[in-house]
Amino acid sequence: xxxxxxxGLKRIFFDRIFQRSFWTWRKHPAIIIPTxxxxxxxxxxxSVLTLALMLLLTSWALAGSLTGFLIEYxxxxxxxxxxxxxxxxxxxxxxxxxxxxxxxxxxxGGGYVYSAEYxxxxxxxxxxxxxxxxxxxxxxxxxxxxxxxxxxxxxxTWGPAVIGYLLIIASAASVNSTAGLVAVLAASSVFQPLLFxxxxxxxxxxxxxxxxxxxxxxGLRAIRHSFRIASHNLGITLTYVxxxxxxxxLLLLVVLLASVIGLPLTSxxxxxxSFVLTPILHLTKTMIYYHAGPSVPEMPFQLSNPIWQDxxxxxxxxxxxxxxxxxxxxxxxxxxxxxxxxxxxxTLAFAIGIYMGYYVSINGVAGxxxxxxxxxGHGNSLLAQLPLPALPALGIDIFLNNWLVSIATGxxxxxxxxxxxxxxxxxxxxxxxxxxxxxxxxxTMFFAAILPHGIIEIPSFVLSGSVGLKLGYAALKxxxxxxxxxxxxxxxxxxxAVYVVVGLAPLFxxxxxxxxxITPTIMKMFGWTF
Amino acid sequence: xTSPQLPDEEPSLSILVRMRTKTDIEIPIVRLxxxxxxxLLWAVFAVAWWSTGASEIVGNGISASILISPPPFVxxxxxxxxxxxxxxxxxxxxxxxxxxxxxxxxxxxxxxxxSSLEARAGPSGLQALxxxxxxxxxxxxxxxxxxxxxxxxxxxxxxxxxxxxxxxAVAQWRLSRDLAQHSRLEGxxxxxxxxxxxxxxxxxxxxxxxxxxxxxxxxxxxxxVSVIELLSSVVLGFVGSLVLIYLxxxxxxxxxxxxxxxxxxxxxxxxxxxxAAMLRALPDAPGISAGVA
Numbered sequence: 001x002x003x004x005x006x007x008g009l010k011r012i013f014f015d016r017i018f019q020r021s022f023w024t025w026r027k028h029p030a031i032i033i034p035t036x037x038x039x040x041x042x043x044x045x046x047s048v049l050t051l052a053l054m055l056l057l058t059s060w061a062l063a064g065s066l067t068g069f070l071i072e073y074x075x076x077x078x079x080x081x082x083x084x085x086x087x088x089x090x091x092x093x094x095x096x097x098x099x100x101x102x103x104x105x106x107x108x109g110g111g112y113v114y115s116a117e118y119x120x121x122x123x124x125x126x127x128x129x130x131x132x133x134x135x136x137x138x139x140x141x142x143x144x145x146x147x148x149x150x151x152x153x154x155x156x157t158w159g160p161a162v163i164g165y166l167l168i169i170a171s172a173a174s175v176n177s178t179a180g181l182v183a184v185l186a187a188s189s190v191f192q193p194l195l196f197x198x199x200x201x202x203x204x205x206x207x208x209x210x211x212x213x214x215x216x217x218x219g220l221r222a223i224r225h226s227f228r229i230a231s232h233n234l235g236i237t238l239t240y241v242x243x244x245x246x247x248x249x250l251l252l253l254v255v256l257l258a259s260v261i262g263l264p265l266t267s268x269x270x271x272x273x274s275f276v277l278t279p280i281l282h283l284t285k286t287m288i289y290y291h292a293g294p295s296v297p298e299m300p301f302q303l304s305n306p307i308w309q310d311x312x313x314x315x316x317x318x319x320x321x322x323x324x325x326x327x328x329x330x331x332x333x334x335x336x337x338x339x340x341x342x343x344x345x346x347t348l349a350f351a352i353g354i355y356m357g358y359y360v361s362i363n364g365v366a367g368x369x370x371x372x373x374x375x376x377g378h379g380n381s382l383l384a385q386l387p388l389p390a391l392p393a394l395g396i397d398i399f400l401n402n403w404l405v406s407i408a409t410g411x412x413x414x415x416x417x418x419x420x421x422x423x424x425x426x427x428x429x430x431x432x433x434x435x436x437x438x439x440x441x442x443x444t445m446f447f448a449a450i451l452p453h454g455i456i457e458i459p460s461f462v463l464s465g466s467v468g469l470k471l472g473y474a475a476l477k478x479x480x481x482x483x484x485x486x487x488x489x490x491x492x493x494x495x496x497a498v499y500v501v502v503g504l505a506p507l508f509x510x511x512x513x514x515x516x517x518i519t520p521t522i523m524k525m526f527g528w529t530f
Numbered sequence: 531x532t533s534p535q536l537p538d539e540e541p542s543l544s545i546l547v548r549m550r551t552k553t554d555i556e557i558p559i560v561r562l563x564x565x566x567x568x569x570l571l572w573a574v575f576a577v578a579w580w581s582t583g584a585s586e587i588v589g590n591g592i593s594a595s596i597l598i599s600p601p602p603f604v605x606x607x608x609x610x611x612x613x614x615x616x617x618x619x620x621x622x623x624x625x626x627x628x629x630x631x632x633x634x635x636x637x638x639x640x641x642x643x644x645s646s647l648e649a650r651a652g653p654s655g656l657q658a659l660x661x662x663x664x665x666x667x668x669x670x671x672x673x674x675x676x677x678x679x680x681x682x683x684x685x686x687x688x689x690x691x692x693x694x695x696x697x698x699a700v701a702q703w704r705l706s707r708d709l710a711q712h713s714r715l716e717g718x719x720x721x722x723x724x725x726x727x728x729x730x731x732x733x734x735x736x737x738x739x740x741x742x743x744x745x746x747x748x749x750x751x752x753x754x755v756s757v758i759e760l761l762s763s764v765v766l767g768f769v770g771s772l773v774l775i776y777l778x779x780x781x782x783x784x785x786x787x788x789x790x791x792x793x794x795x796x797x798x799x800x801x802x803x804x805x806a807a808m809l810r811a812l813p814d815a816p817g818i819s820a821g822v823a
Contacts, residue, residue, distance in 0.1 A: 009673050014680040015630060239680050246686040253691075254612060260605035301638040302541070303552050303631070308620070 010298040012291045014239045014284075019304040020125075021283040025276075026310065028124040029322065031283065032275050033135045033498055034117030036411050039274060041109045043408035044415050045102055047422040052098040054353075054429055057360040059090065066364035074371065109415070111147025112139045118146075118213040121286040132498065133491040138213075145218030146209065152219050153208040153226075157201045164194035203241050204230045210289040229292045236288055244281055248273070262390035267400035274404070326503020333467060333500050342473070346424055346465035350458070353425035357432020366438035377441045377528055379449070383520050384530035391517045399512030402457060403505055406464035410471070410501040414494070416479070417472020424465035441527070448526035453515035460507045467500045542814045543642045546635055547805045553631035554798035557791045561621050565698070565787055568614035569780045572691060575607040576773065608691075615689045622701055623685035625790050629705050630678045632794070632801075633712050637676070639805065640669050640719055646812045647723065650730045658729035665722030672715040679704055695780045702786040703749040706793065710744035713797055720804065727811050735807040740800040742793055745786065752782045 025031060060066040065086065073081050081087050119138025124130045167187040174180030207226035211217055215225055230237045251269045258265045290296060333339055370376070386394060405423075412419035431450070433439070440446035474493040477486045520530065541549070582601050600608070644666055651658040679701070687697035717739055724734040756775050763771035 009670070011677075013630075013634075013678050015627065015678065015682055018680075018682055239683050243680075243683055243686055246690065250612070250686070250689060254609070257600075257605045257608040257612070260600060261602045261609065263609075300541070301546075301634045303549055 012233060012236050012288055013299060014236050014288070016299050016302070016304075017287045017291065018280070018284050019307065020299075021280050021287060022307050023304065024121075024124050024283060025280050026315070026318070028120075028130040029318075030130050030132050030135065031117075031120045031124050032279050033132060033411075033494075034113055034120055034139075035274055035279050036407050036498070036501075037113045037116060037135070037139075037414065039404060039408045040410075040412035040414065040419070041105070041113050043405070043412045043423060044105055044109060044419040047412070047419045047426070048098055048101045048105060050426040050429075051422050052094050054356060054426065056090065056094055057365065058356050060087075061360045061363035064363075066360060067367065070364050070368040074368070105415075107147050107151050108143070110150045111145075112143040114150060114209050115139050115142040115146040115213065117282065118209050118286055121210075121283045122213055122290065124283070125287055125290070131491075132495040136487075136491055136494060142212055142216070142218075145216075145222075146212050148219045149208050149212050149222045153205050153223055156223060157205045158198050160194040160201070161191075161198035164191035167191065203237060206230060206237060206241065206285065207289040210286040214286070214290050214293065226289075229289055233288070233292050240281075240285055240288060247277055247281070262386050263393045264390075264397040265393070267397045267404065270404060271400050322499075322502055323505050324503075326499040326501070327506065328503070329496060329499035330463065330503040333496060334463065339466065339470060342466040342469045343462070345421070345469050346462045349421045349424040349465060350428040350462055353428025353430075354432035354435070355428075356425070357429035358435055359432070361433040361436035361439065365433055366436040370438060374439065376439055377445060379520065379523055379528045379530045381530055383516075392513065395513035395516035396509070397512070398515050399505075399509045402461075402512060403501075403508045406461055406504050406508065407501045409461065410464040410468045410497045411494075413468025413471035413497065414475050415472070416476050417469045420465045420468025420472060423468075424462060427461055445523075445526050445528060449519065449523050449528065452519045452522050453511045456507050456514070457511035460504050460511065464501055464504060467497045471497045541638070543639065543646065543812060544809060544814045546639045546642060547809050549635055550798075550802060550805060553628070553635045554794075554801060555628060556795065556798075557621075557624055557628070559788070559791060561624075562784065562788055562791065564614065564621050565618035565784055568611065568618040569695075569784060571607065571611040571614045573777070573780075575604065575611050576692075576776070578607055579604045580769075611691060612689075615691065615694060618698075619685040619689040619694075621787065622688045622698060623681045625787070626679055626681035626684050626701060626705055628794070629709055629712075630681060632798070633676050633678065633708070636712070636716055636801075637669075637673055639808075640672070640716070640723070643723055643808060643812055644669060647726050647730070650732075651726060658726055661722045661725035661729060665719055665726055668715065668719040668722055672712075672719055675711060675715055676708070679708070692776060695776065695783055699749075699752055699779055699783045699786065702783060702790050703745065705790055706743065706745045706749075706786075709742045709794055709797070713740060713742045723808075732811045733807070735804050735811060737804070738800065740797050742797055743789075745789060748782070748786060748789075752779060755782075 057066060060069050069081065069087055072084055072087065076083075081091065116135045116139035119141060120130060120134060123134050123138070164187070168184065168191055171180065171183035171187040175184050204227045205223055207229050208222045211222040211225040211229075215222070217225055251273065255265050255269050291299060334343075383394075409420050409423045412423065435443075435446055471490075471493050474486070474490040478490045520528075524530070579600060582604055644662070647658075647662055647665070651662045684697065684701040688694040688701060690697065717737070720735065720737045724737045728734045755778050759771050759774045759778060761771075762774065766774065
């Protein structure tokens, strides 16, 4: 029997690819940057909504109709507001623009992020070095085909489920009549098979994004490639899908059980999912697709180093080294004179946000909160209910949540700086709402609630906004004056942004622990009740 | 960071033989305590959950509040149970991965040996080519029959509370059957390799029949007992029969883990003797590089 006949037995081994994916992730930490960009994209989407909200509230406050709007909203809900021409004439155009912006940002931004992500995986698998620059190279290389594939793939996969859901909503409007009830029952019975169809389709379109970067196809061809590879390798595809589902379900269960005993773990699980599991699993998926290609030989037998020992011994040290580098990069960024304009601009965004928040608060929002039951001088009663040992866990949860937001704020600057500016402004806006005299009994009490942790947290947020603005400036330079020099400047700034936001982790940790453990005590000293 | 990029070429025979100490490992029997702890903790969890009101699920339909937010003591037990299950699933991972790595290394080793023999058998004429061809056919059958089970998947499946024990039993059954099949098929290839070696004028390898038990009887017993216990729901009630199934499947699975830890040790010992002889007969030669197993 010839060797060629033996070679015909090519198989794809899930565990070999999974374990090598872990080591690839360890060797090339830069592959988590696209995942960071993914959370930045979420923030950009949020900032579209927050900008619309801030603009609407401020314009109504300026026109003196904010209180009227809040009363209308309180009495007849969102439908009532839409039916009132005094508000709908402003509200509808803003919402329409926001909706279009959301879809465009989600599809085009998603195309860029996925193109960067999956392109990086192929590079990391086959190369010895993957610099931060390749995020931008891969992102700009195939973002259009990826965006088109993203749109089509989601339409085809989730279209049936969405149609079923819309049928239920449409029929629920006339549930009071017998015919309406029959329509609801019929829609419900149609929804289940449609949802099932979507779930089955999700298994077969799982390789659509890897197909774009590996086979350089797009749209329906990418989806067709995905169907072909998934059906020819159904066992390993199902293995991937089941592993993905179990990981997420188990993490959800941990969060649920831990929350019952007062341990908030949501942010920790988000970090694990975003920076560990998602890159490793997506890399695994990409490499399953890659190895399913006829020209790629079977992975040879190799022993992998034990993963668990690495996770518990070497990984924390490696992470700490990155954070230390981030701290020193962050320090240099703060004191660098050329960065002063960005610091000023970020601080200005925060200040404008505070002013806008204060303005809308004294013009109606504060009164609305009080009408909802907010008691000035009364802190979050959940804090008093938590058992003492759970407070550090709460601190860590706050730290991770804030850190994730700062990562997203910094990297969302790639969208020409605007998302970073808006996010920092929105943080100031919330603070401004709270500083209004109706909500804060005295300025001393307000500072007692904000300053203990805010003295570290607020400058850290402003700093992440500042580096985001610098990233936006670099992106604008590339957009309007394309050239190797500006490309290099953008790469360097992205690397700086990543290090700065990573280096902010210790600061947010200290701030989070203070916020959970010390701030409530100080608040009580200054007259707050819980 | 720490791990070098893995090469894309098959390692040589001597390297594969040296890998034996890492693939054919002895798993300490004390690790059986991890699944045992998980088994006990989930049993306690079930009792505690039941006693705090989950019985409403059966009596008055599903009580969403007790499902979504169990009392803190029960939730604490659940967190501990999940931690114990994670440790237990690590044992499952180790067992399945050991089976995969042993099979994978054996296939790579045999392919390397066959390549080496192919180069030597040419000048020896038809007498050596006949057993070599038979060995290649045997290897083809071995490679076709062996389908690696994902250790990650089975470890995660066995991590699922309660239901995981059924997956654990299935994983052990498949592992035992795969190892038994592997032992039988590789034995045939080793016999032909031995005959080819003798034909080309080198020292043979000590082939002996060292089967691994597939424990089909144990597997069938678990299925039958579980079905009987399910049918006993007429007498014990649905929940009572579920509890009984959990206790039985769990106990059998623990016993099976013990078997899976111990069973392959004889086979591994046999490999240590056989591979040393194979390496003596087929030392690494420059220019002989293998393809893909």
